[in-house]
Amino acid sequence: MSDWPAALTALSLAEARDGLARREFSARELTENYIAVVEVVRPLNAFITETPDQALAMAKAADERLARAEGRPLDGIPIAVKDLFCTKGVLTTAGSHILDGFHPPYESTVTEKLWQAGAVMLGKANLDEFAMGSSSTTSYYGPVENPWRRRPNGRAGDNRPVVAGGSSGGSAAAVAAHAAMAATGTDTGGSIRQPASFCGIVGLKPTYGRCSRWGVVAYASSLDHPGPMTRTVRDAAIMLRAMAGHDLKDSTSAPLPVPDYEAGLTGEIRGMRIGVPREYRVEQMPGEIEALWQQGVDWLREAGADPVEISLPHTKYALPAYYIIAPAEASSNLARYDGVRFGLRVGAASLDEMYELTRAAGFGAEVRRRVLIGTFVLSAGYYDAYYLKAQRVRALVARDFAKAFEEVDAILVPTAPSAAFAIGDNTDDSIAMYLNDVFTVPANLAGLPAISVPAGLSADGLPLGLQIIGRAFDEEGILRVAQVLESAAEFRHLPAFIAGKT
Amino acid sequence: MLIKGRTGEWETVIGLEVHAQIVSEAKLFSGAATAFGAEPNTQVSPVDAAFPGMLPVINRHCVEQAVKTGLGLDAEVNFVSVFDRKNYFYPDLPAGYQISQYLQPVVGHGRVVLDMPDGRTREIGITRLHLEQDAGKSLHDQHPNLTFVDLNRAGIGLMEIVSEPDLRSAEEAGLYLRKLRSILRYLGTCDGNMEEGSLRCDANVSVRRPGEPYGTRCEIKNLNSVRYVMQAIAYEAQRQIELIEEGGQVVQQTRLFDVGRGVTRPMRSKEEAHDYRYFPDPDLLPLVLDPAWVEQLRAGLPELPDTKKARFISSLGLSPDDATVLVAEQATALFFEQVATGRDPKMAANWVTGDLFAALNRLGIGIEQSPVSPSQLGGLIDLIADGTISGRLAKDVFVEMIATGADPATIVENKGLRQVTDEGAIAAAVDAVLAAQVDKVAEYRSGRDKLYGFFVGQVMRATQGKANPTLVNDLLKKKLTG
Numbered sequence: 001m002s003d004w005p006a007a008l009t010a011l012s013l014a015e016a017r018d019g020l021a022r023r024e025f026s027a028r029e030l031t032e033n034y035i036a037v038v039e040v041v042r043p044l045n046a047f048i049t050e051t052p053d054q055a056l057a058m059a060k061a062a063d064e065r066l067a068r069a070e071g072r073p074l075d076g077i078p079i080a081v082k083d084l085f086c087t088k089g090v091l092t093t094a095g096s097h098i099l100d101g102f103h104p105p106y107e108s109t110v111t112e113k114l115w116q117a118g119a120v121m122l123g124k125a126n127l128d129e130f131a132m133g134s135s136s137t138t139s140y141y142g143p144v145e146n147p148w149r150r151r152p153n154g155r156a157g158d159n160r161p162v163v164a165g166g167s168s169g170g171s172a173a174a175v176a177a178h179a180a181m182a183a184t185g186t187d188t189g190g191s192i193r194q195p196a197s198f199c200g201i202v203g204l205k206p207t208y209g210r211c212s213r214w215g216v217v218a219y220a221s222s223l224d225h226p227g228p229m230t231r232t233v234r235d236a237a238i239m240l241r242a243m244a245g246h247d248l249k250d251s252t253s254a255p256l257p258v259p260d261y262e263a264g265l266t267g268e269i270r271g272m273r274i275g276v277p278r279e280y281r282v283e284q285m286p287g288e289i290e291a292l293w294q295q296g297v298d299w300l301r302e303a304g305a306d307p308v309e310i311s312l313p314h315t316k317y318a319l320p321a322y323y324i325i326a327p328a329e330a331s332s333n334l335a336r337y338d339g340v341r342f343g344l345r346v347g348a349a350s351l352d353e354m355y356e357l358t359r360a361a362g363f364g365a366e367v368r369r370r371v372l373i374g375t376f377v378l379s380a381g382y383y384d385a386y387y388l389k390a391q392r393v394r395a396l397v398a399r400d401f402a403k404a405f406e407e408v409d410a411i412l413v414p415t416a417p418s419a420a421f422a423i424g425d426n427t428d429d430s431i432a433m434y435l436n437d438v439f440t441v442p443a444n445l446a447g448l449p450a451i452s453v454p455a456g457l458s459a460d461g462l463p464l465g466l467q468i469i470g471r472a473f474d475e476e477g478i479l480r481v482a483q484v485l486e487s488a489a490e491f492r493h494l495p496a497f498i499a500g501k502t
Numbered sequence: 503m504l505i506k507g508r509t510g511e512w513e514t515v516i517g518l519e520v521h522a523q524i525v526s527e528a529k530l531f532s533g534a535a536t537a538f539g540a541e542p543n544t545q546v547s548p549v550d551a552a553f554p555g556m557l558p559v560i561n562r563h564c565v566e567q568a569v570k571t572g573l574g575l576d577a578e579v580n581f582v583s584v585f586d587r588k589n590y591f592y593p594d595l596p597a598g599y600q601i602s603q604y605l606q607p608v609v610g611h612g613r614v615v616l617d618m619p620d621g622r623t624r625e626i627g628i629t630r631l632h633l634e635q636d637a638g639k640s641l642h643d644q645h646p647n648l649t650f651v652d653l654n655r656a657g658i659g660l661m662e663i664v665s666e667p668d669l670r671s672a673e674e675a676g677l678y679l680r681k682l683r684s685i686l687r688y689l690g691t692c693d694g695n696m697e698e699g700s701l702r703c704d705a706n707v708s709v710r711r712p713g714e715p716y717g718t719r720c721e722i723k724n725l726n727s728v729r730y731v732m733q734a735i736a737y738e739a740q741r742q743i744e745l746i747e748e749g750g751q752v753v754q755q756t757r758l759f760d761v762g763r764g765v766t767r768p769m770r771s772k773e774e775a776h777d778y779r780y781f782p783d784p785d786l787l788p789l790v791l792d793p794a795w796v797e798q799l800r801a802g803l804p805e806l807p808d809t810k811k812a813r814f815i816s817s818l819g820l821s822p823d824d825a826t827v828l829v830a831e832q833a834t835a836l837f838f839e840q841v842a843t844g845r846d847p848k849m850a851a852n853w854v855t856g857d858l859f860a861a862l863n864r865l866g867i868g869i870e871q872s873p874v875s876p877s878q879l880g881g882l883i884d885l886i887a888d889g890t891i892s893g894r895l896a897k898d899v900f901v902e903m904i905a906t907g908a909d910p911a912t913i914v915e916n917k918g919l920r921q922v923t924d925e926g927a928i929a930a931a932v933d934a935v936l937a938a939q940v941d942k943v944a945e946y947r948s949g950r951d952k953l954y955g956f957f958v959g960q961v962m963r964a965t966q967g968k969a970n971p972t973l974v975n976d977l978l979k980k981k982l983t984g
Contacts, residue, residue: 086555094554106548108555215555222784250557251786329784332587335598336552340651351649355591378589378779387781 027076108215136169577612
């Protein structure tokens with residue numbers, strides 16, 4: 001494919017934005033290129049719905065504004081939307097059979113803001129069903145394949161496709177394969193950062209309340225965080241500014257102004273105190289991840305920051321607490337999928353039977369498991385021992401962070417305890433699957449901003465990310481540190497499956 | 503009040519849970535309209551229908567209404583309260599949970615004072631008042647084998663007002679409901695319309711021997727008139743007494759009142775009871791009230807029935823009975839006060855509770871639709887007071903006012919009903935009567951006192967009832983004895 005028009009899709013969002021502003025190419029050209037790549041990467045199953053006609057119409061409108069020099073911050077930038085965001089008139093599935101044929105009569109706040117900023121919608125990205133998963137293999141529409149493959153190393157190599165991570169795996173795969181310039185994701189226990197780490201891209205989970213949840217299909221309301229997934233830290237800063245802001249329609253949205261995050265990328269972190277929590281040195285952690293983490297500490301020290309060992313004593317309780325609170329909320333949030341008003345209905349003679357058949361047919365195994373767990377932990381007689389105790393743990397985890405941030409300005413940890421694993425692995429062992437979230441869950445429980453940056457490759461050539469966690473609403477701080485890390489890491493590797501390569 | 507059973511006396515113990523629909527243009531957590539009687543599913547937002555990704559936002563006005571109600575019930579207002587989800591599946595509950603308040607309601611302990619028939623008062627404790635969403639309506643009668651759902655009501659704001667188990671008879675329960683409704687209507691926080699379902703009641707009923715601990719209770723659901731509440735409680739108490747006296751045991755259960763047959767029957771037992779899995783709604787922050795705002799609301803409260811009644815008795819000199827009747831409805835109290843201003847309050851009260859109530863009753867209308875305005879009724883009282891017409895003629899004038907809506911002065915003028923106070927004219931009439939009834943005058947003077955009334959009647963007839971009765975009396979007596 002020597003004539004593959006890879007040049008445009010290889011640009012970062014910031015570069016494309018500047019090129020569009022200078023009229024070096026049109027939004028239409030850029031979008032057409034992306035539409036072509038979206039078709040090429042279909043084997044990755046990154047998209048559930050492609051929206052090329054809509055994309056071209058949006059690109060046309062962007063070109064008209066650019067021609068009038070009325071360009072908006074994201075004019076003509078083609079992006080993918082996790083299929084958890086409701087998009088007006090466009091099939092929205094949450095990766096679930098139960099939302100068959102659901103075309104929302106409204107647009108989520110975050111995507112509405114992106115369209116207002118001029119972004120172009122390429123399609124709806126695949127995900128774990130209802131965002132429940134760490135592998136993007138629980139989707140009714142089939143698993144997402146990571147564009148990265150293990151490096152053939154002469155040995156009897158395992159060349160099976162690997163997972164993109166999850167739940168925002170379609171978004172991550174699309175951005176990594178250059179099938180989207182950026183994407184929206186949501187992060188409930190790591191669903192932006194872990195797939196970003198697995199796919200070698202940047203994933204930012206903002207502070208709880210920074211990006212509105214209105215119009216985002218709920219998984220666990222107190223833990224769901226919409227955020228951007230991009231190829232560079234700068235792009236994440238640009239996307240976040242467009243996505244963030246107070247929304248009166250979301251009672252948990254923060255009434256705070258949105259800074260110019262891109263302007264905050266000064267590259268200057270001298271004197272910043274970076275916390276390195278000893279509790280994240282978990283037993284089973286592979287040596288290469290431990291080494292990468294140390295490398296990250298060194299890079300930041302070399303840039304003038306001051307690494308400090310800190311303690312977050314309740315870290316080990318975070319994962320179990322998460323796997324009580326999230327299913328509890330989910331069991332209630334998913335009660336509305338009853339076959340009465342929208343989506344799938346399996347008819348039956350009685351009401352109870354209709355509920356049972358509809359939900360049995362509509363929900364996959366992982367969703368059913370979490371609904372059952374959640375129903376159990378909220379039941380009379382178990383509430384105090386499970387849900388209430390988990391909420392206490394959550395408060396302690398948040399207090400750990402609050403104490404730490406009296407001493408440090410940001411915290412550096414690995415994003416995930418491993419690189420991407422083969423599709424099919426971990427699927428019959430829920431606990432092993434849940435352990436993927438061990439480093440990401442604490443920031444969700446505490447509602448703190450956290451970002452994953454690609455920092456290196458595993459021995460078999462898969463990307464590994466490092467994570468920076470910051471103070472509440474200090475996205476500027478973690479973006480600045482992340483960019484320094486990004487520069488130091490000089491992560492220039494490209495996945496096996498990408499536009500321009502075969 | 504005790505009930506006599508076969509084996510002795512029994513006391514009924516009742517607590518009421520009242521669901522009062524909040525007077526508000528918009529729903530509790532969405533902007534959809536709340537008007538009663540709209541076409542099915544025309545007042546439903548995606549939030550009310552629990553579409554994916556939709557989020558609730560609390561309606562400030564509904565909170566204000568709940569706080570005002572709390573203040574009107576002399577209750578504690580909780581500056582921090584929490585919304586919880588009550589989880590259960592039903593087609594008219596779109597989200598699969600109702601947003602309610604469980605452990606931390608917006609209003610705590612308060613009280614309602616009952617005006618007992620014997621003139622005493624009795625205080626009934628309020629346990630709590632909390633905010634919650636109404637459900638939609640399942641329509642089972644639209645299709646032979648399908649149920650239709652109307653979500654117009656889904657999400658409308660309700661105040662659940664829970665009483666202590668302080669009520670001791672069906673009659674007290676009726677008094678409590680009427681008083682509560684009166685307070686809510688004064689406050690403008692619930693229209694109290696039970697026919698339209700704006701006020702619904704669940705009754706917890708148990709019986710016990712006087713002085714013994716509480717018995718096992720049954721809850722009777724969804725009673726939608728004061729009469730049904732009273733009937734259901736009376737039936738249920740009797741049922742429980744008979745059951746126990748026959749050696750049985752009351753089983754805790756939820757029952758329904760069969761309006762047609764006047765009996766309660768089981769809906770579900772404790773074993774089948776839902777596990778509602780309450781937990782704090784993560785879509786909503788705790789409701790935090792500014793104490794200054796609450797004080798502002800308190801300062802703006804209208805005068806409530808108890809205070810008004812006390813004032814009517816102490817400053818206006820009304821009897822407790824009249825005062826109780828006049829304050830029950832705010833519109834009546836207002837009407838009365840407008841009539842009474844600058845006039846004899848007792849006379850105003852008599853006219854309002856007597857002739858006016860009778861006329862409105864006959865017409866089947868409320869005081870708001872009265873064909874006679876307060877100023878017109880006041881005008882009529884003025885005409886009596888200044889002697890223009892007699893009290894007896896005033897009754898005729900009032901009937902005419904009800905029929906035509908005309909001013910009393912106009913009626914008096916047009917019909918020539920002005921009282922004759924000209925002593926000469928009355929004297930002439932008296933003379934004429936006495937001259938025409940020479941025999942009767944002789945009989946009277948010989949001791950038949952009873953004939954006096956006959957002479958009065960003759961004089962009044964001669965003057966078409968317009969003669970001032972006092973003057974007639976004076977002159978008749980003088981001339982008959984003289």
